[in-house]
Amino acid sequence: MMARETTDFTGIIIYRRDYRERDLLVKMLTDKIGPAMFHIRDGKKRGFRMASDFLPFTHGTYIGALDNQGLSFVNTASETHQYQGIATDLRRNAYATYILSLVDHAFTDGQGIGGWFNQVAAALDLINRGQDEQVVTNVIETQLLTVFGVAPTWDRCVICGERHRPLDFSEQYGGMLCDRHWYLDQRRFHLDRRTAYYLQQFAALNLQQVNTIKINSFTKERLQYVLDTLYNDQVGLRLKSKRFINQMNRLEQKMGKLSTDD
Structure with missing residues (x-):
């Protein structure tokens, strides 16, 4: 242009x-x-x-x-x-701000971004409608890793190509290891099958085709752990909007604990 x-x-x-x-x-x-x-x-x-x-x-x-x-x-x-749902809700606002900041850092100004515009618009629409803002953000985080120069292999063992045996993620090898090769990395993430499955799905998910999202809290915690680790270790990106989300979540957990103790 x-x-x-x-x-x-x-x-x-x-x-x-x-x-x-x-x-x-x-x-x-x-x-x-x-x-x-x-x-x-x-x-x-x-x-x-x-x-x-x-x-x-x-x-x-x-x-x-x-x-x-x-x-x-x-x-x-x-x-x-x-x-409006994003503008008037602190939690939705925080995650939407983080998504837009991630995209702003991932792409160079003035260059086309292909189908990413529609993916981001779909993400914001889902959050605006009240769908799980963390999970929607995790989809964007997973897919942006490639744009940031990190391209994990999610769908198969990086050693032998096995797709059907239990898989676990290895930072050292940049992707999944099947159970026959877990011995190669004792520091692998030790993911449960459900978390590994969602990471595989997120990597190729078209948010324009999603209406509802629901994932249990344990799996959400594991998904966030994986993505936070990769962004900290591999991408090296530490955004203010992400720190705000972490602070907000810690405060919510603290308030929830106080409420339970009462």
Whole structure:
């Protein structure tokens, strides 16, 4: 795509911040050039006609000048809507913020991201509708590992290719080991079959085809352990939005324990 091409596009607001006296800088995930920074002139001015079109967690159609090397601009917006369920719920908000931050870090500004836009939009829609925000986020985390340069082999033993025997994940070997090769890595994750199964499913799951998600709490804990370990050890990404989720979860667990003790 040539720089500064005016076109219509679909976008999701990632974040916004003040710029100069009256303007805004808005980071948006677009379907055409991936993440892009937009300069919104007079965005802070009272009565700005597109104020609601640039609120966080807004998804819609825009017309503007896309620049894959610098700042982009928006001329007009139409059919925009805010994910109200996300905007008004702290937990949903936290996970949606983390997803958008992950995607923003995974992809280079101004470059196409293929089907990822629709996958992210589907994830936000599921969270907005009240589906399990952690599990939806785990799907995105699992699939983004490849984008970050980590490509675990989830569906078969990395040694012999076995798919039907019990499998366990090995960081050392970058994928699953079948039970005949567990001896190769005593520090493997010791996953139960259900957790291993979900990781395999998550790696290829199209969220646009999902209506409901329900996984038991033990499996959710194991899934999160695997993904947190990989992101810490292999990706090396430690986002503020992720730290907030961890703090929120610890507080909820503490409050739950206090309630049980009472």
